[in-house]
Amino acid sequence: MRVLGLGVKDAQKFCGLMDMPQFFYHSTYDIIVKHMHSSIKSVCESLLKSAAKEEVKETCRARNIEKTTELTVSGDGTWKKRGFTSLYGVSSVIGYYTGKVIDVLVKSSYCKMCEFWSKKEGTAEYQEWMEMHGSQCLANHEGSPGKMEVDAITEMFQRSVENYGVKYVNYIGDGDSKTYTGIVNVAPYDNTPVIKKECIGHVQKRMGS
Numbered sequence: 001m002r003v004l005g006l007g008v009k010d011a012q013k014f015c016g017l018m019d020m021p022q023f024f025y026h027s028t029y030d031i032i033v034k035h036m037h038s039s040i041k042s043v044c045e046s047l048l049k050s051a052a053k054e055e056v057k058e059t060c061r062a063r064n065i066e067k068t069t070e071l072t073v074s075g076d077g078t079w080k081k082r083g084f085t086s087l088y089g090v091s092s093v094i095g096y097y098t099g100k101v102i103d104v105l106v107k108s109s110y111c112k113m114c115e116f117w118s119k120k121e122g123t124a125e126y127q128e129w130m131e132m133h134g135s136q137c138l139a140n141h142e143g144s145p146g147k148m149e150v151d152a153i154t155e156m157f158q159r160s161v162e163n164y165g166v167k168y169v170n171y172i173g174d175g176d177s178k179t180y181t182g183i184v185n186v187a188p189y190d191n192t193p194v195i196k197k198e199c200i201g202h203v204q205k206r207m208g209s
Contacts, residue, residue, distance in 0.1 A: 002036065048101065049163070055095035055096075055097060070192075071166050075156070076094075088107070103163070113138075158186060168194065169192060171194050
């Protein structure tokens, strides 16, 4: 059900239609989902670090050098639904030589818990909950959905050294100048400028039309 993007209500409905025993209670379901999230997050982090090391190795081989921390990457984002009304966006950074995802970041403008507790805003109970919820809030984006990609890509550039010990010095863009401008403005690497390269595929598409 999680792979299909369905939640507890859909699972309960499915069990009812198939004349199967009652599905888990919501509290049990939440515990299971938390365990799943923890496991998937650990595996994801491990795979991304492995992909970054592989990209470094392939970069050294292609440039005929022994060691480097400077990579060429491409970045792009997508949204949960078309248009600029989506509450969720996903952006990724992909290695040039391996074609593997090195980093990924989900941006969200919505948090279910915040919506639920907003009815109690101004009460002592709300203040107590807010202090505990601050670090766990799922809403990590403010602004328009169109800005999600820019914020996500720049954030991934800023954490590349800390997470993988590499710098993304060459950025292959998809023709969207806003993302590259955002990277230049945050200047993620001291004394190391990020150079933009144009994606041939996107240039061909625009010239052809």
